[in-house]
Amino acid sequence: MMDAPAVAARYFDGKTSRAHRVEVRVQDGVLHLSGEQERACPLAGLRVSERSVHAVRKITFDDGAYLEAEDRAAFDRLLLASGHGDSWVVRMQQSWRGALLAVGATVALLAAIYLYGLPAASAVVARHLPVQAERMLGVGMLEMLDRHLFAKSAMPAARQAALRSAFAQLRPPEPDAPAYRLHFRKSSIGPNAFALPSGDIVMTDELAELLPEDGQVMAVLAHELGHLHERHLTRRVLQGSAVAAVTALVFGDVSNIIAGVPALLLDLRYSREAERDADDYAAAMLRHNGLPLAYMEHVFEVLEKLDKSPSGYLSSHPITSERLARLRNARP
Amino acid sequence: MENTQAAWPQEAQSRELKLEFSATGSEYFRIWIVNLLLSIITLGIYSAWAKVRSNQYFYSSTRLDGSSFEYHGNPKAILKGRILALVLIGGYNLAFKISPLLGLAMMVLLAVVMPVLVWRSMQFKLYNTSYRGIRFGFDGDKGAAYMHYLWLPLLAGVTFGLALPFVHQRVKRFQHSESRFGSSKFSFDATPGSFYRQYLVFFGIALVGAIVVSTAGTALGYAVGNAIAFGGAQLAPFFALIFGYLWFFSIWPLFQSRLQNLIWNHTQLGPHGFRSELKWGRLTFIYLTNLLGVILTLGLFTPFAKVRALKYRLESATMLAAGGLDDFVAGVQRDVDAAGEGVADLIDLDLSL
Numbered sequence: 001m002m003d004a005p006a007v008a009a010r011y012f013d014g015k016t017s018r019a020h021r022v023e024v025r026v027q028d029g030v031l032h033l034s035g036e037q038e039r040a041c042p043l044a045g046l047r048v049s050e051r052s053v054h055a056v057r058k059i060t061f062d063d064g065a066y067l068e069a070e071d072r073a074a075f076d077r078l079l080l081a082s083g084h085g086d087s088w089v090v091r092m093q094q095s096w097r098g099a100l101l102a103v104g105a106t107v108a109l110l111a112a113i114y115l116y117g118l119p120a121a122s123a124v125v126a127r128h129l130p131v132q133a134e135r136m137l138g139v140g141m142l143e144m145l146d147r148h149l150f151a152k153s154a155m156p157a158a159r160q161a162a163l164r165s166a167f168a169q170l171r172p173p174e175p176d177a178p179a180y181r182l183h184f185r186k187s188s189i190g191p192n193a194f195a196l197p198s199g200d201i202v203m204t205d206e207l208a209e210l211l212p213e214d215g216q217v218m219a220v221l222a223h224e225l226g227h228l229h230e231r232h233l234t235r236r237v238l239q240g241s242a243v244a245a246v247t248a249l250v251f252g253d254v255s256n257i258i259a260g261v262p263a264l265l266l267d268l269r270y271s272r273e274a275e276r277d278a279d280d281y282a283a284a285m286l287r288h289n290g291l292p293l294a295y296m297e298h299v300f301e302v303l304e305k306l307d308k309s310p311s312g313y314l315s316s317h318p319i320t321s322e323r324l325a326r327l328r329n330a331r332p
Numbered sequence: 333m334e335n336t337q338a339a340w341p342q343e344a345q346s347r348e349l350k351l352e353f354s355a356t357g358s359e360y361f362r363i364w365i366v367n368l369l370l371s372i373i374t375l376g377i378y379s380a381w382a383k384v385r386s387n388q389y390f391y392s393s394t395r396l397d398g399s400s401f402e403y404h405g406n407p408k409a410i411l412k413g414r415i416l417a418l419v420l421i422g423g424y425n426l427a428f429k430i431s432p433l434l435g436l437a438m439m440v441l442l443a444v445v446m447p448v449l450v451w452r453s454m455q456f457k458l459y460n461t462s463y464r465g466i467r468f469g470f471d472g473d474k475g476a477a478y479m480h481y482l483w484l485p486l487l488a489g490v491t492f493g494l495a496l497p498f499v500h501q502r503v504k505r506f507q508h509s510e511s512r513f514g515s516s517k518f519s520f521d522a523t524p525g526s527f528y529r530q531y532l533v534f535f536g537i538a539l540v541g542a543i544v545v546s547t548a549g550t551a552l553g554y555a556v557g558n559a560i561a562f563g564g565a566q567l568a569p570f571f572a573l574i575f576g577y578l579w580f581f582s583i584w585p586l587f588q589s590r591l592q593n594l595i596w597n598h599t600q601l602g603p604h605g606f607r608s609e610l611k612w613g614r615l616t617f618i619y620l621t622n623l624l625g626v627i628l629t630l631g632l633f634t635p636f637a638k639v640r641a642l643k644y645r646l647e648s649a650t651m652l653a654a655g656g657l658d659d660f661v662a663g664v665q666r667d668v669d670a671a672g673e674g675v676a677d678l679i680d681l682d683l684s685l
Contacts, residue, residue, distance in 0.1 A: 014465040015661065017660035018658040053356075054393055055389050056400040064467075064662075089562040094362065102369045103365055113372075256435075
């Protein structure tokens with residue numbers, strides 16, 4: 001093996017901060033220092049720092065002593081000639097082709113995780129988590145809403161009872177339907193219906209007034225039962241935390257407020273997906289009980305009239321025309 | 333001070349040694365993206381190795397008087413710390429979702445363990461930094477850690493922030509006077525009064541600026557709103573909000589630069605002093621352009637941004653060396669685990685400067 005010429009370096013013994021001027025050679029795999037300090041050690045037993053264009057390269061001995069080269073390029077040549085190779089990570093870091101490959105792979109991987117990996121993983125976790133765990137997430141929520149947003153329902157007791165028993169008599173489209181409690185409330189937030197993690201399904205009087213036929217109310221309640229059945233709330237918590245953690249890692253250094261924006265936009269897609277799942281569940285439930293899908297179409301039409309939000313990507317629900325089209329396409 | 337100075341061999345000339353930072357955004361970008369990819373593939377486990385690698389790159393790119401710094405952190409220790417941090421922070425968030433009472437209990441638990449973790453992370457960070465083969469170190473004890481990271485912050489809380497500059501001075505004094513390089517201790521002589529002065533100047537400028545900026549934003553909003561016939565009344569608060577955010581973003585570097593200058597101008601290592609000359613305008617320019625760059629590139633500018641900010645902050649510092657730097661002696665060496673380190677990393681306590 002050809003020996004590269006000796007390279008000037010500064011050697012520190014790890015006991016004092018004094019710099020010793022030395023010359024470094026490598027012969028038959030052994031590192032030799034000469035000059036103000038003499039030392040010889042097999043190169044294989046020493047820690048050689050990674051090759052870099054702008055950082056100083058060092059060789060560290062077991063006892064904390066180390067040397068740093070003055071001429072980086074000559075030092076790299078010396079190490080290369082002595083047979084000290086770079087790890088594949090260093091080779092990738094030091095080539096633009098490797099770095100661009102890493103950019104492509106990172107973007108593709110993050111997209112795949114976002115689109116498929118995370119939803120699938122959170123669905124598995126949510127399915128294996130006991131229902132009680134999800135129920136705990138919602139403890140106290142209904143009481144808080146009752147205090148701040150809701151009043152006692154003004155709906156006649158007879159209609160409430162009729163709706164309750166009609167929904168109780170519907171057969172769920174899939175086995176293992178979740179337990180639920182149905183509540184009617186007068187609200188200051190207008191027409192709305194939602195399911196809480198505690199298993200409480202709430203429908204506001206304002207929405208019920210817009211749905212004259214019981215079948216239409218059944219469609220809305222089936223949609224909310226779908227959220228509970230699919231464990232959407234647990235899944236959203238899991239997915240939302242993961243997205244927030246990653247965006248905070250990428251943007252958090254620069255600004256926490258800025259980091260919240262992509263997290264919010266990315267989370268909205270999961271929200272729309274959950275709504276589509278719940279729509280599918282509701283459609284299946286109507287069909288399973290021989291109820292016409294026209295009930296659900298009517299609900300969508302009512303929602304469309306109420307809806308003032310402009311665009312698809314900024315919305316927590318899919319646009320109504322898309323929901324209608326999906327429903328019509330799914331018809332046998 | 334006289335005693336320490338006598339112990340040091342005095343050479344004729346005192347020298348001004350500037351910190352030099354030779355890392356570049358383009359080299360760090362390649363290190364960052366390759367290690368980010370590996371971290372994702374390994375579900376975050378590799379991130380500890382990635383952290384060691386990028387720290388080694390930055391430390392070896394920082395030079396003082398011709399010699400560079402070195403980072404010695406052990407990735408396995410950092411990984412353990414990160415797992416502990418994840419458990420603590422995850423548990424804290426989950427506890428509040430389950431019940432407020434459990435959340436409160438978790439908060440108390442965190443308050444009890446945090447001071448020790450912060451102290452340990454200081455030890456880890458300094459012990460794993462070396463210059464010219466001599467390791468830094470951090471002394472202090474558990475009692476002092478509770479004093480400075482639990483009781484004093486509580487004091488700042490119960491006085492509605494009036495004691496904050498005092499607490500800040502005490503914490504910095506603790507951090508800087510318990511640090512050592514080898515067997516030589518750092519010392520710190522900035523007074524609480526000088527901290528109060530900086531806080532007053534900061535709040536004065538922040539308040540006046542906020543009034544000026546939001547007025548200007550509102551006026552501009554009206555002007556633009558009327559010009560494009562869109563209704564100035566709607567546009568005005570929007571403009572005021574944007575201007576307010578930009579001002580909030582520009583005022584933070586003012587605080588950071590003034591405090592960093594104050595702290596380092598009053599820190600000594602034996603007979604050697606330091607000088608920090610951060611400028612508000614330049615730091616703000618760097619932060620704002622970094623923000624813009626990161627947004628426009630969807631995050632790809634992040635490594636460039638980091639190098640730019642680090643380069644400016646490091647190269648604003650000068651060591652006022654009384655004579656040569658050849659006479660430091662290594663201290664007693666102990667191993668410090670990274671449990672503290674990982675927690676500080678994730679919740680971003682500013683322990684660096």
